[in-house]
Amino acid sequence: MPTAIVATGLSKTYDVKVRDPGIRGALAALARPRYRQVRAVDDVSFAIERGDAVAFLGPNGAGKTTTLKMLTGLLFPSSGRAQVAGCDPWTGGNAFRQRIAFVLGNKQQLLWDLPPEETFRLNRAIYGVSAADYTTRRAELVELLVLGDLIDKPARQLSLGERMKCELAAALLHQPEVLFLDEPTLGLDLEAQQTIRTFLGEYRRRHGATILLTSHYMADVTALASRVLIINRGRLLYDGELSELVARIAPIKRIELVLSETVSRARLEEYGTVAHYAPPRATLEVPRELATAASTRLLTDLEVADLSIQDPPIEEVIRIAFGETEHDVLAEPEPVARTDVRRAPP
Amino acid sequence: MSRVATRSAFATFRDQYAELMRSAFLIDLQYRASIAIWLLWGITEPIISLGIWWSIAAGGAVDGYTREDFARYFFGVALVNQATLSWDAWNIDRWIREGEMNFRLTRPIAPIHEAIADNIAYKAPTAVIILTAWIGAATFWPAVRIPFEPGRWALAIIAIVLAAAIRFLNGYATGLLAFWTTRATALVELQFGLSLFLSGRIAPLSLLPPQVVRAAEYLWFPYVLSFPVEVLTGTVTTGGQYARGFGGQAIWLAIWLLLYLLVWTRGRRRYGAVGG
Numbered sequence: 001m002p003t004a005i006v007a008t009g010l011s012k013t014y015d016v017k018v019r020d021p022g023i024r025g026a027l028a029a030l031a032r033p034r035y036r037q038v039r040a041v042d043d044v045s046f047a048i049e050r051g052d053a054v055a056f057l058g059p060n061g062a063g064k065t066t067t068l069k070m071l072t073g074l075l076f077p078s079s080g081r082a083q084v085a086g087c088d089p090w091t092g093g094n095a096f097r098q099r100i101a102f103v104l105g106n107k108q109q110l111l112w113d114l115p116p117e118e119t120f121r122l123n124r125a126i127y128g129v130s131a132a133d134y135t136t137r138r139a140e141l142v143e144l145l146v147l148g149d150l151i152d153k154p155a156r157q158l159s160l161g162e163r164m165k166c167e168l169a170a171a172l173l174h175q176p177e178v179l180f181l182d183e184p185t186l187g188l189d190l191e192a193q194q195t196i197r198t199f200l201g202e203y204r205r206r207h208g209a210t211i212l213l214t215s216h217y218m219a220d221v222t223a224l225a226s227r228v229l230i231i232n233r234g235r236l237l238y239d240g241e242l243s244e245l246v247a248r249i250a251p252i253k254r255i256e257l258v259l260s261e262t263v264s265r266a267r268l269e270e271y272g273t274v275a276h277y278a279p280p281r282a283t284l285e286v287p288r289e290l291a292t293a294a295s296t297r298l299l300t301d302l303e304v305a306d307l308s309i310q311d312p313p314i315e316e317v318i319r320i321a322f323g324e325t326e327h328d329v330l331a332e333p334e335p336v337a338r339t340d341v342r343r344a345p346p
Numbered sequence: 347m348s349r350v351a352t353r354s355a356f357a358t359f360r361d362q363y364a365e366l367m368r369s370a371f372l373i374d375l376q377y378r379a380s381i382a383i384w385l386l387w388g389i390t391e392p393i394i395s396l397g398i399w400w401s402i403a404a405g406g407a408v409d410g411y412t413r414e415d416f417a418r419y420f421f422g423v424a425l426v427n428q429a430t431l432s433w434d435a436w437n438i439d440r441w442i443r444e445g446e447m448n449f450r451l452t453r454p455i456a457p458i459h460e461a462i463a464d465n466i467a468y469k470a471p472t473a474v475i476i477l478t479a480w481i482g483a484a485t486f487w488p489a490v491r492i493p494f495e496p497g498r499w500a501l502a503i504i505a506i507v508l509a510a511a512i513r514f515l516n517g518y519a520t521g522l523l524a525f526w527t528t529r530a531t532a533l534v535e536l537q538f539g540l541s542l543f544l545s546g547r548i549a550p551l552s553l554l555p556p557q558v559v560r561a562a563e564y565l566w567f568p569y570v571l572s573f574p575v576e577v578l579t580g581t582v583t584t585g586g587q588y589a590r591g592f593g594g595q596a597i598w599l600a601i602w603l604l605l606y607l608l609v610w611t612r613g614r615r616r617y618g619a620v621g622g
Contacts, residue, residue, distance in 0.1 A: 014620060015620070069448075072452055073451070073452070074448055074451055074452065074617075074618065075618050075619075076615070076618035076619055090618070094454035094455075097452055097453060097454040098454050100452065101452075102448070102449065102452045104445075104448065104449070107445050107446065107448065107449065109449040111369055111373065113372075113373050113376040113377075114369060114372055114373060114376070118368075118369050118372060119369075121365055121368075121369075122365045122366065122368075122369050124365070125358075125361045125362045125364065125365035125366075126362055126365070126366075126453055126454065126455050127453075127454060128358040128361070128362075128454075154376075
């Protein structure tokens, strides 16, 4: 099967302006700017077969978006090579752009003041989609994403979830071979997240599209991708099956509680490990397979105002998987060891 | 085979422009109240200038300009300025600062085409509104009538289109400096200040001190407003004047086109290196 994405030793180093605090520091930086090199992506290599769905996981600032921006041709790598849909992203030109789509969860390309239908029309023309293909694909996307009459309302009147569904439809009208999604479910309610996950799975099955997505949510990954890439501080830490990763980490669920009565920490320990205790709120960690039973017992034994079962946050998964302290993982990416401070070129 | 391919590439391009203009026009319709206010402001400025020169010329012609000449001149300024406005620097600045450039760079069409389509969609209808108002005024105010000379009108249209292209590329290329600096729009405002005098917006150029006029001739400003207005109102008459005017327009169009290409390729490279 042909390979859809190949990244070989991709690295991206940024020059970040260094400035001492205060007005003096600001003036000094004006007169004599100093730069520090920060390695956002460090020697990342992987290959994705056509039709696969792969999730890119990592905390904020890990280098996920930078990698996606390199693979879509927006950023040039400092070193390394890539091939996407048979093209070089940096020299592939319009032929390359025709074969990909890049959806950023926090940015929109829908025309804000007009109904999504107008963005669809515009993208049909921009990507040179024939009238017949447009009609078929539009109908399919409207059906799969349950867009209904959303496409006739101005985009600014749509909810975040409705807008994201329309963003996806607009991005898929030219039927890209490779779909890059940066946090597609960010900030969406559970129902909208679910619709988008189901849609992406179905779309991939029907059209054999390759999907590379970044996410903060474990649920995105479990629903969509069997393979995950974990990146932290620019380095690829894990590339493999999701199930293997779950086996490798302690497979736990988190039970978040809001109690209506005062319950001691010791009492809660009977149901699982107390990860967080701040009455009336508490968080318990229990083995995945015991989560339902523990919840039932909690609801029967105690006065519970609210209870929810959640996956551990991705930061936690990485922490557990790689034995790092939470503090380290959540910290801002640090400059590389061979940080050098130099003056700006004239 | 290749002829078919060429034709279909052209058809795609035409289709892209049609849809880009359509959506720009639909967005303008959403902002019709704002557009009416901008349009009113665009007309107010030349009308104020006209009011001032009208009273100055009460005692007789100023440097050969009668009250009627001033009236025709500033009606021309209102029309030509509307047709050649440039706001693109602010758009590009926003695209770059707020990450809206990203999706534009992943589409198979250069972002400049969206800006050109946006310009056409805005200027064509608003220029028609000003032209209609001018024709309306001319029915009861003979001073603003311009003689019926289709040849000169055609040349005026060409001069206006060239002026619009120069100002567009000037604004777009300056806006692209946002790839490097957060002060790109300040540069545009500086140029705007200069253009008030040097393009003939507040007074016909020939009324300015000769040193200022000479300085202006080395820049693009006279060719983007004064020249098209004077072609339209009939002040430009000799072949030499036409040649100098169109020659200046051609040179400045070429210069700004080259500057745009330079800033675009280098800016794109820089954006690729450091991100938005």
